[in-house]
Amino acid sequence: MEMTTRLAVNGDLPQWAAIVACVLVLVSLAVLVGHELRRRERGGFAIVATGVLALLALLFAVLRPVRIAARESVVGAKVVVLTDTSRSMALPQEGKTPRYNVATRALSELAKKSKDARLLVLGFGDGAPRPIVAADDENENEKKASAPIAPRSDLTTALRSLAASADEHPQAVVVVSDGRLDDPGEDASKESLAALGKELKVPIHTIATTRDGPPDASVRRVSAAGAAVAHVPLPLRVEVGCSGGLSCDELTVTARELREDGPPALLATGLSHLKDGKGTVDLSVTLERAGARIIEIAITPPSGDTIPENDRRLITFLVARERVRVLHVAGRPTNDVRALRRWLKSDASVDVVAFFILRTQGDEPNARPDDLSLIPFPVDELFTEHLPSFDAVVLQDFDAPPYHLDRHLPQLARYVRSGGGLIMVGGQNSFVAGGYAGTPLAEVLPVELDDSPGATGADVAPFTPVWTEDGRTAPLLAPLRDVVSEELPQMPGANVLGDVRPGGLVLWSHPTRTTKSGAPMPVLAIGDQGDGRSIALGIDGAWLLEFSQLGARTSGRGYGALWDGLLGWLMRDPRFEPGQLDLEGPCVADEPARLRVRVPDSAKDAPITIELRRLDRQDVDPIKVEVPKREPASATTEVVLPPLPAGGYTARLKLGPGPTTRRDFACEAGGDEWADSRPDPERLRMLAAATGGTFRWATDDLALPLPKPAVVSAERHVVPLAPPWTWTLAAAVLLGAHWFARRRSGLS
């Protein structure tokens, strides 16, 4: 940067004043010269000469000229180039290279053509824009961040971030994209597009990478009318499309739920008739289980479809539970049945369907059937047709064979494994004594049952259950412990239960009786069974938490607290989960996803693992991920999952030997960004037109009308040519001389 010197008027003089002074002097000179030349008398030359000198001196007295010595440079206008980094840019460009490569080439061309401008290249996608790293950059991590992996293409947020930034504002913005933007959307008005430019007060130039989309049939959008609620039909509107010259008049659309216990379950199917390459179909699906559920919406693609990744969408629905539907089956009415019935009915969020066996074959009511209020026990109907509609089944002191439930036990076991809840409550007709040992239902109980001949069904010696260490720390028993602390009432006896199954947890045990392995006999045990959960409560005296001295002291609250925890845990109420798992952002296939793990302080030293299992592929081995020890001050730990192929997954958080906390999620290859593979250059053209910018194709000449560069001084010295009084003195002397010359000529 060289030092340059130039003359200028004094800095304290406004520009307009200098101009006015100059104009006045020029006018005065013209009047003077014109007037004297017309007179043609003696002394005219002297008058003109002194007059000109006097006017110039007066002008200098006003302007007081200075000499400026400065180091200056020319700085190009700041231009922000926003490049689309959403996943749609990874789609092939006219069947060849990805759109992102076209964008990269366009950036190089733009840089060449805009040498006078300072280009800041940022990538936009989800949230604020981030710097783009050149392809030849050595930093692999930054290069990865610049790759087209963003799950959205949100230009509006990117522009707003620029406007809100404290950095130097750009003088122009250039957007490089395929036009398939999430925001502004397809139906954005001209006014809303113009508003984007107004925030920054700059024109937005646009460069479109893609003219035509590939031949593609896809599920473009799945929208649900309202939130998903268990057992309530959920209307889905599925938009499908064909583009890129692909011909399809109709597409078959299916909705299936991915389940851990077997192949996906077909929920609904429909036929969409396409007009102008797009169509919709309305489906109604009913999800029976609450929590995160993965629904696959798929089409049968026509031949010639070049992007199979968007032929199916995996949508995660967070299914809420409006009411818990419980099937309560009791083998005979007892105080324990009474207590449970009253508790279930007292909870407005529980919808109870109850069947109690009030009369057995051996009973003689001494009345005609019409005199009795008894109704047939609809065992077949309940355990086939209606079973999936229940969130939990409670079998209380109920024996299977006399009521032909034994033939439905395989179905009941499947119900549990597919996400249902089961509680078997003790009594003289439960567990071994109820004929469940060796049946499929026994396989889904958290404890083993002795199916050997002559197996003992119950131990009728009174005892007080003992809290196990796991029981003391189990969140589901925390409400009970808050009420009764360590104290439990004496029980009149217990069903004989075997060892806890792998993955189960014993919360109460028998003080003296042991299992075959020598462990204390479980009295209350819980366990995961496939997608569902089960509880074994081997006593029929839980009602004594209500009607006893302990019950009187605690106002009977212990019974409700116990069942609140048991049913809540069965329903995966977050309050009773041993830990919590959440997915951080969407999971994109073959990209690392992040899980946030929260574990209670009581389990901080327990070995923690996460097991990932495919929901749609039972033949794939589960992946185990170790959870790093969390920081002492932090309640959560972030776990980076390995890159996963597209599909549905269930992540199970395992704290020690007990049941797990699960979270289902889906990883999609294309996701929303690939759902509609067509480019949308028209939207870019409208954006440019609405903001005063210019639209170009990436293959055009990219010499954009960018703002001129600015001159910036790095060093500046200002020195007056003469002190102000000298200019004033000279003006006074010359004005005097001019007056003298005029007097000599006889002028006034």
Added chain:
Amino acid sequence: MRDPSLRRVARRLVPILPFALVIALLGVFMPRPARAFRDVGAFDPRALLAGGTTGPARASAPYRWSWELVQRTSAPARLKPTQVRADAPEVVEAPFLWWSGDAALTPLTPKEIAGLRRFFALGGVLLVDDAGVSDDGGPSAFGRTAREQIARVLPDTSPIPLGADHVLFKSYYLLRRAEGRVAGPRTLDAVIRGGQAQVIFSSHDLGGALARGATGAWEHPVVPGGDLQRERAIRLAVNIAMYVLCSNYKDDQVHAPFLMRRRAGALVP
């Protein structure tokens, strides 16, 4: 074995020995039932001792009530019913009390009132059975004073009549009216709390209809009389026990269509 008669017996026994052995083995190896974990959770028509009463007015009635319940229904019941004082801590150890008498009660002591309030706070059910009711159904001194004392225990509520549409009249048998040793009024009265009939007043001497001596003879004739009336009284007792154990189970929607059809065609008054 020289005795010919013994040999004959032995010869007859030989063919059935294998069957006997099989039955014995089955008995050994079949899963053993739990024998009700004793009968702690079973229905117990506990006699309430309060206000000067020293025992149930019909001493044999509680056993008979339990016996009828076990014979007629799947519900377990204590065949040796207990008694409990209102001021004893044990008053809160089961959900049912039966207060019967035929003489005027003395005012309940503060301890008795407190005990009964604890019992009701837990959701317990009390049957007040007027054993001294007149043949025309007029309440005895016991009936009148029992209502006064219950009003002291639960001052914020008052009894209302329970008609045949109440779940108590369909909890096991379909009944059209209340009856006991005396026909009495067609309804029962009850104090309803939290949607549940917590105090049931019977002016029918239900215990009188149930009471049966060691010889098997009924201890009290029914008025106006007839086996049918006694049978209906027993059925009411069974229904009350079922109401205690099952609460409002028969009010569930799933039962409604069945019960409406049967009500329409039932002959039992």
